Amino acid sequence: MLKPEKMIKVAVVGAGDKLSTVSETLYRMNLLHIETPQETDYFKIGTPMDKAGHFSRSLLQLRSYISHLKLDPTKLMVKRKYKRREIEEKLSMKLSEYQEKIGNRIEELKRINDSLKSIEAELSAMEPLKVLEIPPNLLKGYKSLRCFVGFVKADPSKDIEKATLDFDLIIKKFGEQYVMALFVRAEHGDEVYRILQGYGYKEIAVPDVDYESRTSELLKKKEELFEKKKKIEVEIEELKLKEAELILAIEEYLSSEVEKAELPLKTLTSKHTFVVVGYVPAKNFEEFKKELESQGMVVEQLKFEDHELPPTKLNNPGFTKNFEVLSKTYAIPKYKEIDPTILMAIFFPLFFGLMLGDMGYGLLITIVSLYLKTIFKTEGWQKLLNIGLACGISSIIFGFIYGEFFGPFRIPGTENPNEVHFVGDLIAGIYGFNHGHPLFDRVEEFGVKALLFIVLLIGMFKMVWGFSMGFYNVYVEHGLKEALLEKGCWIFGVLGLVCLIFGFSYNLGIFTSPPPNGFGEIFPKNLFVYGNTVSEARAVPLPIPGLVDGWQAGFNYFYLASLPLILLWLVIFLKAEIPKMGIFGAIMAVELLTWFGQIISYARLLAIGLSSVYIAFVVNYLSLKIGLEPGMAILPLAIVIMLIGHFGNFLLGILDPGLQSLRLHYVEFFTKFFEGGGREYSPFGRVKKFVEEEGGE
Amino acid sequence: MVEAMISDEAFIKGCAAIGAGLAVGLAGIGAGAGESGIGAAAVGAIAEDRGFLGLGLLFTVIPETIVIFGLVISFILMFAYG
Numbered sequence: 212m213l214k215p216e217k218m219i220k221v222a223v224v225g226a227g228d229k230l231s232t233v234s235e236t237l238y239r240m241n242l243l244h245i246e247t248p249q250e251t252d253y254f255k256i257g258t259p260m261d262k263a264g265h266f267s268r269s270l271l272q273l274r275s276y277i278s279h280l281k282l283d284p285t286k287l288m289v290k291r292k293y294k295r296r297e298i299e300e301k302l303s304m305k306l307s308e309y310q311e312k313i314g315n316r317i318e319e320l321k322r323i324n325d326s327l328k329s330i331e332a333e334l335s336a337m338e339p340l341k342v343l344e345i346p347p348n349l350l351k352g353y354k355s356l357r358c359f360v361g362f363v364k365a366d367p368s369k370d371i372e373k374a375t376l377d378f379d380l381i382i383k384k385f386g387e388q389y390v391m392a393l394f395v396r397a398e399h400g401d402e403v404y405r406i407l408q409g410y411g412y413k414e415i416a417v418p419d420v421d422y423e424s425r426t427s428e429l430l431k432k433k434e435e436l437f438e439k440k441k442k443i444e445v446e447i448e449e450l451k452l453k454e455a456e457l458i459l460a461i462e463e464y465l466s467s468e469v470e471k472a473e474l475p476l477k478t479l480t481s482k483h484t485f486v487v488v489g490y491v492p493a494k495n496f497e498e499f500k501k502e503l504e505s506q507g508m509v510v511e512q513l514k515f516e517d518h519e520l521p522p523t524k525l526n527n528p529g530f531t532k533n534f535e536v537l538s539k540t541y542a543i544p545k546y547k548e549i550d551p552t553i554l555m556a557i558f559f560p561l562f563f564g565l566m567l568g569d570m571g572y573g574l575l576i577t578i579v580s581l582y583l584k585t586i587f588k589t590e591g592w593q594k595l596l597n598i599g600l601a602c603g604i605s606s607i608i609f610g611f612i613y614g615e616f617f618g619p620f621r622i623p624g625t626e627n628p629n630e631v632h633f634v635g636d637l638i639a640g641i642y643g644f645n646h647g648h649p650l651f652d653r654v655e656e657f658g659v660k661a662l663l664f665i666v667l668l669i670g671m672f673k674m675v676w677g678f679s680m681g682f683y684n685v686y687v688e689h690g691l692k693e694a695l696l697e698k699g700c701w702i703f704g705v706l707g708l709v710c711l712i713f714g715f716s717y718n719l720g721i722f723t724s725p726p727p728n729g730f731g732e733i734f735p736k737n738l739f740v741y742g743n744t745v746s747e748a749r750a751v752p753l754p755i756p757g758l759v760d761g762w763q764a765g766f767n768y769f770y771l772a773s774l775p776l777i778l779l780w781l782v783i784f785l786k787a788e789i790p791k792m793g794i795f796g797a798i799m800a801v802e803l804l805t806w807f808g809q810i811i812s813y814a815r816l817l818a819i820g821l822s823s824v825y826i827a828f829v830v831n832y833l834s835l836k837i838g839l840e841p842g843m844a845i846l847p848l849a850i851v852i853m854l855i856g857h858f859g860n861f862l863l864g865i866l867d868p869g870l871q872s873l874r875l876h877y878v879e880f881f882t883k884f885f886e887g888g889g890r891e892y893s894p895f896g897r898v899k900k901f902v903e904e905e906g907g908e
Numbered sequence: 909m910v911e912a913m914i915s916d917e918a919f920i921k922g923c924a925a926i927g928a929g930l931a932v933g934l935a936g937i938g939a940g941a942g943e944s945g946i947g948a949a950a951v952g953a954i955a956e957d958r959g960f961l962g963l964g965l966l967f968t969v970i971p972e973t974i975v976i977f978g979l980v981i982s983f984i985l986m987f988a989y990g
Contacts, residue, residue, distance in 0.1 A: 540962060663983060719988070752988075812973045814980045870969050878970065 213549050215889070216526040217493040218244075220515045221500075225508040227483050231260060233508060234474040237487070238467065241896030242499050244522045245477045245489040257475025257485065266472060269306055270465040276313045277462060280451045284459050284900060285589050292903040293460040305461060312450055316443050323440045330433050334426065339390040339415060341422050342383045350392060350417045357400035359393040359407060361414040367393075370406045375399045390415070460901035467897060474895070488513070490521050490892070521546040524892035531556035533597040541877050542887020547687050549680050551876075551885055558673075558880075559598070559872050564605030565666075566820045566868035568653070569827070571617035572861055573606025602869070614649025617857055618827030623655050632831055633853075653817075654824055657727035662817045664721060664730075670813030670879070671709045674806060677883030678702045684884050696787035698884075704780035704803050707773045708810065714769030718752040720745050738768045777803075809879045815871050823864050830856030924989035928982035935978025942971030 221243070225233055237243050250256055339362070340347070350360050366389065368380050375395060382391040388411075395403050404412075418425060479486045491499050500510040515521060523546050525535055534556040544550045567573065580599035587596070614620055620632045620639070628635030638644050652658045678701045686694035716722065721729040723736050723745050736745055741763040754762035754770065781800065788796030830853060836842040838849025914922075950964030 659983070660987060663980070808973065808977070811980055812976055815972070815976045818976055818979050866965075870965055871972070873966055874969055877966065 213553060215544060215546055215550050216524040218490040218521040218546065219493050219496045220513040220521065221489060221491050222511045222513055223487045223503060223508055224511065225485060227480060227485055229507065230475060230478065230485050232506060234471045236503060236506060238471050238896040240499060240502060241894050241898070242491050242495050243489040243895050244892050245487060245895050247477060248479045248488060254479035254481055254486065257478045257480040259475055260472040263469055263472035266465050266468045270462070270469055273309065273458065273462050273465060276309060277458060279317055280447065282451070282455055282459060287455065287459065289900060290456065292901060293457065294903050295464070298461060298464045298902065302461065305457065313447065316447055320440060320443055323436050327433065327436050330429050334429055336415065337418065337422055337426060339385050340417065342385055342390055343381060343392055345381065345392055346421065347417050347419065355397055356394050357397050359412070360417055361391070361412050362388050363391055363407065363410040363412050364388055365410055367407055367410045371403055374402045374406060456901060463899065463901045492524060520890060522892040523889035525550055525552060527552045533594040534559065536594050537873065541881055542885065543889040543891055544885065544887055545889040548684050548886065548889065549884060551881060555876055559876065560601040560605040562816060562872035562875060563602040563868045564609035565816050566871065567606040567823060567864050568609035568613045568820055569615045569617065570607050570610030572864045573603050573610050575861060576606060576865060577603030612650045613653050615824065618831045619654050619824055621652065621654070622828055630832060630835060631828065633835060653820065660727065661730065663814060664716065666813045666816040667712065667810060669816065670810040671712065673880055674705050674810055675702060677880050678705060681884030696783060700780050700783035700787060701806070703776050703783065705806050707776035707780060708803070708807050710769045710773030710776060714767050714773065715752050717767050717769055718745070718748040718765050720749065740766045740768065740771055812879055813875065819867050819871055823860060826860045827857065830860065920989055924985045928985045931978040931981040931985065932975070935975045939971045939974040942974065943968055946971065
């Protein structure tokens with residue numbers, strides 16, 4: 212479970228003419244992860260089978276239709292599957308039908324769009340001419356006159372006057388610039404043209420016909436084209452509804468045929484034989500071997516060498532499979548590595564619940580997840596929503612433990628339960644609520660302290676655990692010495708830190724004084740090297756000789772225990788780093804502080820939760836004050852505030868615990884042991900969605 | 909005189925409370941400054957490719973640890989002197 216599935220490297224060898232049968236069999240079994248081979252002098256990479264070219268051309272065409280129709284196979288629920296033989300019979304007929312009904316229509320649509328574009332261009336070109344209010348026949352066709360029609364940036368008459376006084380200018384404002392018609396004698400034409408260029412003159416082509424009639428003609432044509440376009444689109448849409456599944460089934464059929472026909476590209480062939488090398492899951496090996504050998508092939512088990520990296524097939528049972536989405540986002544584990552998915556399946560919802568911990572919000576998350584599960588049926592969504600479901604249930608459980616339902620029922624410093632929660636009075640009246648429930652109240656003083664310590668304990672535990680798994684991973688790959696130098700030393704270092712934290716907590720009295728200052732007397736009160744007491748030690752919780760006077764008072768056995776551990780870590784660490792980095796490697800020892808920071812980082816399990824509790828409390832408090840006597844007694848406003856407030860807090864309550872829980876895994880846990888960089892197992896063949904294999908084929 | 913009005917114990921309590929507030933507040937500003945750069949880059953990446961959303965959000969919350977440090981310090985201050 213914690214490891215990817217075991218793989219066996221195999222070579223399938225057979226006579227060259229059997230390659231197409233083998234291709235069929237391998238594709239159907241969907242088990243062999245084929246390795247891309249390397250050519251040798253004798254063995255060459257094969258060439259695709261003859262049918263490949265024909266099939267891939269059809270496939271390309273069909274895919275272009277599919278992309279035009281915007282068909283998405285992952286979003287379509289399968290109503291019926293098509294038999295293979297059925298598709299083979301219909302194939303050529305259907306392909307030519309699609310060519311005619313879809314391909315030609317798409318072409319037609321393209322033509323219509325092109326004409327629409329040119330009409331638009333012509334219409335917009337006539338706009339400025341309309342502004343001039345001069346009929347087109349007056350704008351051209353002169354012998355002794357030259358006529359300029361176009362855009363200019365400013366009125367050019369002043370400059371033209373310098374060239375000739377004999378001109379006629381009609382100029383109108385058009386948007387940011389001017390549109391003008393300028394008439395001059397033909398002999399001044401070139402000179403005036405140069406002047407106009409200084410004004411950014413841009414010519415407009417004058418059409419032959421009258422604007423009004425041309426415009427109405429164009430508009431009419433445009434409308435006709437629009438109608439035609441709409442009609443074609445409706446026809447295509449009808450076809451899409453009717454044929455979608457068949458189209459996708461044919462696509463599936465064609466692409467599987469192409470893949471089969473291209474198997475030789477992953478095969479080494481000699482004149483009369485072929486070899487396919489790949490990996491098969493160990494549990495399927497016997498079945499795989501039997502099937503192929505019955506067809507006259509030879510299946511040979513190969514040993515893999517050290518540098519080879521078999522593909523990773525994650526092996527997680529039942530519910531935990533959903534969490535592969537989360538662990539794969541970080542990395543795909545290498546074949547020999549520990550796969551942390553199952554740990555994530557346990558700790559992710561646990562941390563989420565620990566943070567959110569509210570029955571109301573948990574219930575909402577559960578209901579929303581269940582509802583969305585009925586709408587989004589694709590695999591990815593279902594997995595994600597299953598995670599949501601787990602988180603929701605975990606929140607309900609922790610909500611019960613903390614005694615919260617859309618906010619806490621009690622808050623320290625507020626006596627009246629009716630001010631804290633909208634059912635405060637009701638709850639306060641229940642006998643059980645003040646006698647043993649909430650099982651753990653995280654808002655009161657002891658609760659905060661205890662939870663802080665508990666989450667740090669979780670942090671320390673996971674830190675050591677992470678390094679232990681890292682130790683195992685390195686041990687498997689490089690042996691004991693490397694494992695000890697690379698990961699083992701950190702186990703000692705972190706254990707030293709744990710002792711330091713315990714020593715500090717002990718001096719604060721967490722293990723000796725009764726609540727609310729501690730957990731009661733867990734350890735004896737006299738664990739001090741110099742025979743002091745806890746009350747004396749409180750003054751020097753962190754006894755650093757030379758820095759604090761009277762440090763002896765705070766020096767307890769936990770601190771004493773941490774000394775050899777940290778010394779051991781330092782020795783192993785320096786032994787590992789100095790050969791690699793020289794004397795500067797010693798500076799890297801500062802890294803121990805990072806792990807200290809990461810232990811403290813687990814305090815977010817408390818902090819995120821508390822902030823959400825207090826937001827919920829503030830929302831409840833405000834709306835109760837606004838809504839009821841003796842407050843403002845504006846009930847509708849109170850309800851609005853309550854709904855908006857809780858909705859916002861609910862969204863935050865999904866986002867933040869989700870992200871922080873993920874982060875605690877990725878940053879604080881995975882970095883200790885999880886390297887990733889594996890290749891995903893993707894066997895030759897595919898899971899059929901629309902096509903059905905017939906029995907005995 | 910002011911000295912006469914405030915007892916030593918109250919003075920320490922007050923200072924601890926101010927310190928706790930500063931610890932959370934300043935750490936918050938620090939984390940915010942850290943997140944601003946990552947957030948901007950993440951939004952850019954998400955605009956390019958929607959699939960980056962989850963990872964982008966995750967990167968954005970990474971500097972939040974700093975606030976947690978501040979918070980823990982403030983808790984310790986309040987527990988010890990509050």
